[in-house]
Amino acid sequence: MKRTIETITYQQNTKVLATFAKALAHPTRIAILKHLENQSCCFTGDLVNVFPLAQSTISQHLKELKKAGLIQGELKPPKIKYCINTENWEKAKSLFQQFFD
Amino acid sequence: MKRTIETITYQQNTKVLATFAKALAHPTRIAILKHLENQSCCFTGDLVNVFPLAQSTISQHLKELKKAGLIQGELKPPKIKYCINTENWEKAKSLFQQFFD
DNA sequence: ATTGCTTATCGCAAATTTACGATTGGCTTT
DNA sequence: AAAGCCAATCGTAAATTTGCGATAAGCAAT
Numbered sequence: 738m739k740r741t742i743e744t745i746t747y748q749q750n751t752k753v754l755a756t757f758a759k760a761l762a763h764p765t766r767i768a769i770l771k772h773l774e775n776q777s778c779c780f781t782g783d784l785v786n787v788f789p790l791a792q793s794t795i796s797q798h799l800k801e802l803k804k805a806g807l808i809q810g811e812l813k814p815p816k817i818k819y820c821i822n823t824e825n826w827e828k829a830k831s832l833f834q835q836f837f838d
Numbered sequence: 839m840k841r842t843i844e845t846i847t848y849q850q851n852t853k854v855l856a857t858f859a860k861a862l863a864h865p866t867r868i869a870i871l872k873h874l875e876n877q878s879c880c881f882t883g884d885l886v887n888v889f890p891l892a893q894s895t896i897s898q899h900l901k902e903l904k905k906a907g908l909i910q911g912e913l914k915p916p917k918i919k920y921c922i923n924t925e926n927w928e929k930a931k932s933l934f935q936q937f938f939d
Numbered sequence: 940a941t942t943g944c945t946t947a948t949c950g951c952a953a954a955t956t957t958a959c960g961a962t963t964g965g966c967t968t969t
Numbered sequence: 970a971a972a973g974c975c976a977a978t979c980g981t982a983a984a985t986t987t988g989c990g991a992t993a994a995g996c997a998a999t
Contacts, residue, residue, distance in 0.1 A: 761859035830938040
């Protein structure tokens with residue numbers, strides 16, 4: 738990306754909010770989260786049936802959401818049950834809330 | 839991006855929310871918007887002094903924010919005054935609000 | 940008409956994202 | 970030990986994003 742000037746340092750909240758926003762920056766991920774809000778939880782396979790996307794693609798989106806901390810996976814062999822990470826969800830909620838006033 | 843399956847159609851709100859989220863998905867853009875919230879308005883040049891980024895880079899971020907509808911520019915020759923687009927700001931606010939419940 | 944100031948746009952390079960199919964890995968059950 | 974399921978990861982390709990410097994464009998004042 739060719740950064741010649743020194744790296745910028747942002748406020749912690751700014752960075753965190755940007756991270757959450759990035760996780761929400763794709764319609765599929767929004768849709769997945771909406772699905773999780775309704776169902777409260779679901780398996781990867783369920784989503785593959787809901788969305789016309791390859792299993793690997795769904796898995797990648799889940800990885801993104803997990804990286805942002807918005808969801809968490811629980812081993813339920815042979816499946817994996819994904820749920821919303823309530824703590825971080827509330828964190829995101831309040832960050833967006835206070836950002837928009 | 840290699841889409842073999844038919845293009846997905848998302849709910850309108852899902853797409854719009856993702857667009858807003860994408861605009862917020864970079865710390866610099868969050869910081870610009872925070873700046874605009876405080877100052878209510880500002881010129882491109884102001885931001886160039888605030889952030890250690892090239893003028894062209896700032897301009898690009900402003901373009902992104904404008905594309906998402908979160909800000910609007912007003913000609914104030916020889917400068918351009920950027921303000922928050924209140925209507926869309928409220929739209930975004932309510933979309934995030936209802937998304938997080 | 941020329942100069943000066945401010946901002947947008949162009950051209951490029953590197954990094955990241957999104958998507959797919961194919962393969963691997965983990966855990967049960969046989 | 971082998972077979973079966975489900976989900977993650979790998980490898981690849983195309984598109985998009987982010988950043989810069991350089992150049993162009995718009996408008997005011999000289």
